[in-house]
Amino acid sequence: MSNFDLYRPCVPAASWRDSLFCFIDPNPPTPQEFPTVCGEILMDFSKDVTKLGCSLLELLSEGLDLDHCHLNDMDCAKGLSVLSNYYPSCPQPELTMGTIQHSDGDFFTVLLQDEIGGLQVLHQNQWVNVPPIPGALIVNIGDFLQLMSNDKYLSVEHRVIANKDVSRMSVACFFGDNVQSSKLYGPITELLSEDNPPKYRATTLKDYRSYIYNKGIDGTSALLRYKI
Numbered sequence: 001m002s003n004f005d006l007y008r009p010c011v012p013a014a015s016w017r018d019s020l021f022c023f024i025d026p027n028p029p030t031p032q033e034f035p036t037v038c039g040e041i042l043m044d045f046s047k048d049v050t051k052l053g054c055s056l057l058e059l060l061s062e063g064l065d066l067d068h069c070h071l072n073d074m075d076c077a078k079g080l081s082v083l084s085n086y087y088p089s090c091p092q093p094e095l096t097m098g099t100i101q102h103s104d105g106d107f108f109t110v111l112l113q114d115e116i117g118g119l120q121v122l123h124q125n126q127w128v129n130v131p132p133i134p135g136a137l138i139v140n141i142g143d144f145l146q147l148m149s150n151d152k153y154l155s156v157e158h159r160v161i162a163n164k165d166v167s168r169m170s171v172a173c174f175f176g177d178n179v180q181s182s183k184l185y186g187p188i189t190e191l192l193s194e195d196n197p198p199k200y201r202a203t204t205l206k207d208y209r210s211y212i213y214n215k216g217i218d219g220t221s222a223l224l225r226y227k228i
C-alpha cells in the first residue's frame, strides 16, 4: 500500500508518508507476496517481536496484579501486523504532518524508529519529542489495553512531524490487528469493583478496527464511542 489517507475526505491533510503494510498473524503472506528486498527480514523480525510481545504482556499482566499469563491467555500477542513507514523530506512541513495525531487501535505497538526523530507524544497537553535512542524500541499502549485495563493503562496520543531536510523511516508492529476477530473484549472482570465500575462497553477487534478505518485518522479518539 502507499499513502493510507490520501483520498480520505475525513482527514484534515494526507499524512506525508508512504507505507508498506502487511498482516503477519494469523495469516502471514507467502514469501512470493513480499517485495524480494524485505520478505525474509520482515518475517524474522516479526518472530522476534512476537517473542518480545509475549514477555511484555507478562509484565503488563503483573502490572495489573493479574497472573502473568493473563493477557497472553486473552490472545493479546495475536493478530500481528507490520507497517513500514517511509517519510520523505517535505518541502512545506508546516502544511501537513508525517503522521496525524492518533492513538493506536490495538492492544499495544512495538515501534522501531531510525535516528532522525520527529515522533512526539502528547503529555499533559504538550507535544513532547521522543528522541531516538540507538538500539531501543518504543512500546505504545493501544486503545484496547486502555479499555481492558479500565483506564489503568492509557493509550498514548502520538504524531510524527514532517521534516524539511531529511527522510525518515520507522517500523510499527501492531498486536491485536485482527480484523476478523469477533472475540469480545471489555474491562477485565478481575479489575472491577464497586469503586471501579466498567468505564467501557465490550467490543470486538473486528468492530473497532472497522470503525477506525471508516473514521480515518482525524485526531479524535475512537475509544469515546465505547465509553459508558
Ligand SMILES: O=C(O)CCC(=O)C(=O)O
Pocket: 083, 085, 099, 104, 111, 113, 119, 158, 159, 160, 169, 170, 171, 172
Ligand atoms: O513513525 C512513527 O514513529 C510512528 C508511526 C505510527 O504512529 C503509526 O504508524 O501508527
Ligand SMILES: [Fe+2]
Pocket: 102, 103, 104, 158, 172
Ligand atoms: Fe501510531
